[in-house]
Amino acid sequence: MNTDALNHTARRMVTRRLSRRTALTASAAGLGATMLGRAGRTPVALAQAATPAATRDNLPPEVPAWMQTPGAPSSPYGERAAAEDSIVRLAPNPVISFSPLAELPGTLTPNALFYEIHFGGIPAIDPSAHRLLVHGLVERPTLFTVDDIKRFPAVSVIHFLECAGNSFSEWTEASMSPTVQLSHGWTSSAEWTGVPLATILRDVGIQPGGGWLLAEGADAAGLNRSIPTAKAMADGLLVYAANGEALRPSQGYPLRLLLPGFEGNMNIKWLRRLKVGHEPWHTRWDTPYYGDLLPDGTAREFTFVMEAKSVITSPSGGHHLAGPGFQEITGLAWSGRGRISQVDVSTDGGQSWSPATLQEPVLPMAWTRFRLPWSWDGQATQLQSRAIDETGYVQPTIAQLVEARGVNSFYHNNAIKTWAIAADGEVRNVYA
Ligand code: CO
Numbered sequence: 001m002n003t004d005a006l007n008h009t010a011r012r013m014v015t016r017r018l019s020r021r022t023a024l025t026a027s028a029a030g031l032g033a034t035m036l037g038r039a040g041r042t043p044v045a046l047a048q049a050a051t052p053a054a055t056r057d058n059l060p061p062e063v064p065a066w067m068q069t070p071g072a073p074s075s076p077y078g079e080r081a082a083a084e085d086s087i088v089r090l091a092p093n094p095v096i097s098f099s100p101l102a103e104l105p106g107t108l109t110p111n112a113l114f115y116e117i118h119f120g121g122i123p124a125i126d127p128s129a130h131r132l133l134v135h136g137l138v139e140r141p142t143l144f145t146v147d148d149i150k151r152f153p154a155v156s157v158i159h160f161l162e163c164a165g166n167s168f169s170e171w172t173e174a175s176m177s178p179t180v181q182l183s184h185g186w187t188s189s190a191e192w193t194g195v196p197l198a199t200i201l202r203d204v205g206i207q208p209g210g211g212w213l214l215a216e217g218a219d220a221a222g223l224n225r226s227i228p229t230a231k232a233m234a235d236g237l238l239v240y241a242a243n244g245e246a247l248r249p250s251q252g253y254p255l256r257l258l259l260p261g262f263e264g265n266m267n268i269k270w271l272r273r274l275k276v277g278h279e280p281w282h283t284r285w286d287t288p289y290y291g292d293l294l295p296d297g298t299a300r301e302f303t304f305v306m307e308a309k310s311v312i313t314s315p316s317g318g319h320h321l322a323g324p325g326f327q328e329i330t331g332l333a334w335s336g337r338g339r340i341s342q343v344d345v346s347t348d349g350g351q352s353w354s355p356a357t358l359q360e361p362v363l364p365m366a367w368t369r370f371r372l373p374w375s376w377d378g379q380a381t382q383l384q385s386r387a388i389d390e391t392g393y394v395q396p397t398i399a400q401l402v403e404a405r406g407v408n409s410f411y412h413n414n415a416i417k418t419w420a421i422a423a424d425g426e427v428r429n430v431y432a
Helices: 003-028 043-049 146-151 180-184 197-204 229-235 285-289 398-405
Strands: 090-093 096-098 131-136 142-145 155-162 187-196 212-217 224-228 237-242 256-258 271-277 309-314 325-334 340-346 368-376 381-389 418-421 427-430
Touching (some): 142 146, 142 197, 146 187, 146 237, 180 309, 197 229, 212 229, 224 229, 309 340, 309 381, 340 368
Parallel strands (some): 131 271
Antiparallel strands (some): 131 142, 155 187, 187 237, 212 224, 237 256, 309 325, 325 368, 381 418
């Protein structure tokens, strides 16, 4: 048998084996043969048929170039594969960047892809010169070094962050963003390591009536917010690490506040001061900036909690379905009030709903990934997801949200998102 014939046989074997495995996975998911494309071929089989000659040279029994010589040496700090370099944050201006939600496969955001919002740039802080002052209505006003903070018993917890303004573009049809990165990319998720605020506050001793904290960042904006002491005592953290390494400068290095479930800006980065007081301070960030303007001219203020929300990240705006057949629908759900208890997915524009599978572990105030196997019949349709949290709160439609709050409010848009699929497979954002 010559080499060409050998190659041909090996290719056929690989194709057959992969096809069978894909079909088995399909029936295990309860989908049977209907999920296979019109021609009854799996996506894997289609990919095999389309394999260019240069790639075939790398398939068994050939020995690919990267097996013929030793690879690169190890390095002190890792790099991702060059072919993945196109997955980046989008930063339309120097103040903000959006995380690429459609390209994140799991429930954590790599630190390098975390969304950012900063009003005075990213400060270059010398950690040995950084201090945290805790003062006001306390028994023992204290100036902590970063090393002092790190001496306290620590915990690691997984929580999402979300800017209060995430999905601001989705309030009106005219302002909608084309992709999930721009419409929902002001949320990210990490495993955070730090010291419970309760430990620090007990260490300094809060005086009676110290019901509020003023938290201040060490950036050029001096962003500060009034925070209920009860929240800080319940689950607040002083954080110095994310996803297994020190916070990045843009994440608040060397020390930040984490208030699980509260809007992003309150999780003060570059934390330098906590002042205990009787009442909120009504700083410019508390009232005009992060207030929610209602149609009658009044504003909601101190709207801290990010309510339950979900979004389908794949397929989503800007994607193009290759053709009819199997398509996993997947996305993220989260709630600032606890665990996600259910995510329903509609593949017919909200006429009917199916419960998606929630990927374990389902943690409180953390991204929860949902998945639903689906076979697209090639007809134009609309996809939606609807989150329900453990309090029974149901994610609203945009019509319900606008009915309650009008469209003046930049903040707290947690409405159901609709992605329309055209008959040609084009996926786009629609107002529905
Ligand atoms: Co708010």
